[in-house]
Amino acid sequence: MSDVLVIGAGPAGLHAASRALDAGAEVTVLDAHDLVGGQFWRHLPDDRAAADEAQLHHGWKSFQQLRVRLEEHPRCRVLTGTEVWAIEPEEHGAAARVHALSGPSGALRREEVLLTPERLVLATGAHDRVLPFPGWDLPGVFSAGAAQALAKAERVAVGERVLVAGAGPFLLATAASLIATGATVVGVHEAAGPSALCRGWLSRPWELASSARKLTELAAYVTGHLRHRIPYVAGSAVIAAEGNGRVESVRVTRLDRDWRPVARTERDIAVDAVAVSHGFTPRLELAIAAGCAITADRFVAVDARQATTVPGVYAAGELTGIGGMALSAVEGAIAGLEAAGGVIPRQLLAERARQRAFAIRLERAHGIRPGWTDWLCDDTTICRCEDVPFGALSLTEGATQSLRAAKLSTRAGLGSCQGRTCGRTVEEILRQSPGLLGTTTTDQRPIAAPVRLGEFARE
Amino acid sequence: MVSRRMPPAADPTRPPSDVPITITLDGTPYTGTAGQTLAGVLLGAGRLSWRTSPGGASRGVFCGIGVCFDCIATVNDACDVRLCQRRAVDGDRVVSQGLDAPLPLRSAGTRPAHGVADV
Known part of the structure; x- marks a missing residue:
């Protein structure tokens, strides 16, 4: 009997664990959050569970079935509130050495957990990519993921009049959650223009027919929006947030097909919150630490069986490409079966x-276009942790020579979040200047989660 | 008030009635319901920001999922806790962090030291 460790309890991880159990493995599922479900099924804790919580979710019933199965299965162990802070390659029969800490987030004394599984499935997911704009660091500007998490898992609306902006179908999901939490959504501003949306979504529509579940999900959002008469504006972006101590208004503008602001199309809209997402960044640090090869477009490289380049290590879900819940679920299922030595059905x-x-359509329609940097000003904050403005990155002598030079001379990416929020943006800005040397990225983080020196010293 | 928690009686998802808990932020009490995170209690009570960035700007919740560290504060004397990831317990004492906020640790100069390894 093989033993399989699954890191991440979102759609990919839960399906991986369930299928590995089907194939007879001993399974451990681990997640940093204290509830399973990942960001997609982020929900109220048990003692506050709502009677009609399903209306906030898609696939809620299948989530409940997966969750109960894993929690009750004699060969399965579910470790929530357990944060992996390092992975080391392992040579003696195990896929990796996994170091984790278990306990309330940020508590002084968490319990050490060391795991050396035969097989490892990485399902660490992704987080929002938010492109900076003047005022994006004002209180009241949230990532769309934050607005979602607060609505689903707290029943907190981030504002009363909220504008949703960025790119991708996730904006619709966010708007729906905000409405279900009592907020007024004053508009959804999608950066992709009508022609990109048509190219992505209307070409070869018969192929979409097979993604029935996805279409139902989208249709539910569309009818919901019509019912609430929310303006949906394609080819439009928030290019500034303004206010005294918190956001009070946003400036929106039309974008051209490369996401460059079109002159004289700005208008101001009064809001008390903004929810922004321009796509997703995979959480690659554990895969990189485990030694997995990364593709040119910065996802974990996997073969047809979801195997990475490291023997015994598999990857599934947003780590291998951004495609939503259904793709994550099926990749997880394949990875779990394969890790446990099962047979993969056709x-x-x-x-x-x-x-x-479907994922290819998503990128074709909503992928980030290079013109967005035109809405930055010299004093626009790029690195939120260290308050590094755009001007510092382009003006500091030597900053554009390499990522390392940029980090050391401006401190961009050196703060608490270790470049998770600004890393891709810094890379993109530096790449636009000629003479950038080196091909390093901001994804390497050997210490994958904050560890107190006391906890570290104990190791 | 801007951000706020939906009252259970008005909530179409029909959550149970509140089990009130009270936490303090820099001595000011905020009341939420059991099962919320510390960030959830503060936002639910209309408090948008609590940290001060190195440049003096206000910060609260940004990513909401433990990635950005904008929402860190000192909780019951432990610094650098991500409030969006930490369940609130009745009586929790939260102290904001920033340029002039008192911290258990300080490095040379004016910047607060982090309990996070700089890698």
Whole structure:
């Protein structure tokens, strides 16, 4: 009997664990959050569970079934509130050495957990990518993921009049959650223009018919929006947030097809909050630490069986490409079966192919275009932790020579979040200046989570 | 008030009625319901920001999922706790962190020291 460790209890991780159990493995599922479900099924804790919580979620019933199965299965151990802070490659039969700490987030004395599984499935997911704009660091500007998490898991609306902006279908999900939490959504501003949306979504529509679940999800959002008469504006972006101590208004503008602001199209809209997301960044640090190869477009490289380049290590979900819940679920299922030595049914491979086609549409329609840097000003904050403005990155002598030079001379990416929030943006800004040397990225973080020196010294 | 928690009686998802808990931020009490995170209690009570950035700007919740560290504060004497990740317990004492906030540790100069390894 093989033993399988799954890191991450979102759609990919839960499906991986369930299928590994089917194939007879001993399974451990671990997640930093104290509830399973990941960001997609972020929910109220048990003692506050709502009677009709399903209306905030898609696939809620299948989540409940997965959760109960894993919690009750004799060969499964679910470790929530357990944060992996380092992974080391392992040579003696195990896939990796996994170091984690268990206990309330940020508590002084958490319990050490050391795991050396035969097989490891990485399902660490992704977080919002938010492109900076003047005033994006004002209180009241939230990532769309934050607005979602607060609505679903707290029943807190981030504002009363909220504008949702950025790119991708996630904006619709966010708007729906805000409405269900009592907020007024004053508009959804999608950066992709009508032609990009048509190219992505209306070409070869018969292919979409097979993604029935996805279409139902989108249709539910669209009818919800119509019912609430929320303006949906394509080819539009928030290019500034203004206010005294907190956001009071946003400036929106039309964008051209490369996401460059179109002159004289600005208008101001009064809001008390903004929820912004321009896509997702995979959480690669554990995969990199485990030694997995990364593709040119910065996802974990996997073969047809979701195997990474490290023997015994598999990856599934947003780590291997941004495609949403259904793709994550099927990749997780394949990875879990494979890790446990099971047989992969053909239907799973076909389902994955269909969902990957959907992911390609997503990128074609909503992928970030280079013109957005035109809305930055010299004093626009890029690195929120260290308050590094755009001007410092382009004006500091030597900053544009390499990422390392930029970090050391401006402190961008050196703060508490270790470049998770600004890293890709800093890279993109530096790449636009000629003469950038080196090909390093901001994804390497050997210490994957904050560890107190006391906890570290004990190791 | 801007951000706020939906009252259970008005909530279409029908959560149970509140089990009030009270925490303090720099001595000011904020009341939420059991099961919320510290950030959830503060936002739910209309408090948008509590940290001060190195440049003097106000910060509160930004990513909401433990990635950005904007919302860190000192909780019951432990510094650098991400409030969006930490469940609130009745009586929790939260102290804001920033340029002039008292901290258990300080490095040379004016910047607060972090309990986070700089890698």
